[in-house]
Amino acid sequence: MQRFLSSSLVGVTLAVGVICAWIGLHVFAVWHLDAAGSPLLAVVCLIGLTWLSVGLFIVAHDAMHGAILPGRPRVNAVIGGLALLLFAGFSWRKLIVKHMAHHRHAGTDDDPDFSRGGPVAWYVAFVRTYFGWREFWVLGGSVIVYALILGPRWPYVAFWAVPSILASMQLFVFGTWLPHRPGQDAFPDRHNARSTRIHDSLSLLTCFHFGGYHHEHHLHPSVPWWRLPSTRQGGKA
Template structure:
């Protein structure tokens, strides 16, 4: 038995494998769409790639989110940080250090004025505040530098960089709606407890497609933050993690 298998339980290896699949699938589809796809000759395929990259971009953020909670490799902060850092870099050049600090504050103060993810404005104003919280000069220079590098390499094909920027923007909207606004908006119905979070209960297929179960099982996530996305449905079925 290898050292990895001795150190980590099988469920952790499943989580790491799924995280690897999401990251590798995003890279493969991104390379194909940017470097090999001719959208003018295959517009339907281009749309399919755009949808696929958007969903996989949501997955990148969820991988990083699980890593923040130590859910990919429990007991190994270094491995979790490595997975999370790579996923956030691919997603939009985000800073691991910045996001983990703010996300832990979200869990401590969910749905209050001390919650960096919370706003008392409407959904549009809330989304703008949500983006401004996480997108700063670091992200601007990382993404801007990447666009310039792509343009220099690709030449006339540089607009295909949209297959990175557009999916990231769409994914941020998807994450906001299904992972923040619907679970935490006040006044819609009563929250079940002090976590100020509700589960949308879309059903597992839609829950997976919208936000990798972090909408459909958002309250469960706040109850059991160390449970990875793929195990969240079992927390409701079994009444615990």
């Protein structure tokens, strides 16, 4: 019981921390940063927001599996829905349905995340699967509101749209293409997934461990991102 409470506290704290960090850096970059006068700081903010945007999606992903606060689906839905809204206006209901289909049919024609084309065509199909009119109007409307409030400070657009786009590429490469692409090396089992087995620091920086431990995630989908290394080192979730 104590271990369950401790794990739940860590999960909620990390999820809220990622969301708050993204909001804080976003507000600073959009409302207070002089990108033209501080180009180096602008680049640092862009890199930070891209990584935190990846984190937003991973928080939502953990919420889909009930891993943020086990046994509390409404709490997971609220946290996950907020993370997706901040990421790119994504629909919680749409993504959870498609992600569960991915787990049931990973690496097959029934997998909404899978494509038999090359990486560019696969990425385009990946984006088209999840980015629709809802996302267009949410992001477009937000940009218009920002423009009306902030005026001709064009760089503010970059600190939401660009990190989201870069994060989608990062998520695709390390969380979808590398783990699920067909290759000469056979997949270990029916999950049609492989782990990239990079160093844990790179695994965290690239995709919050969902690249380095992707096969382990398919074996233990209810394990949150921060505990994925233990599924290999300890032999169990």
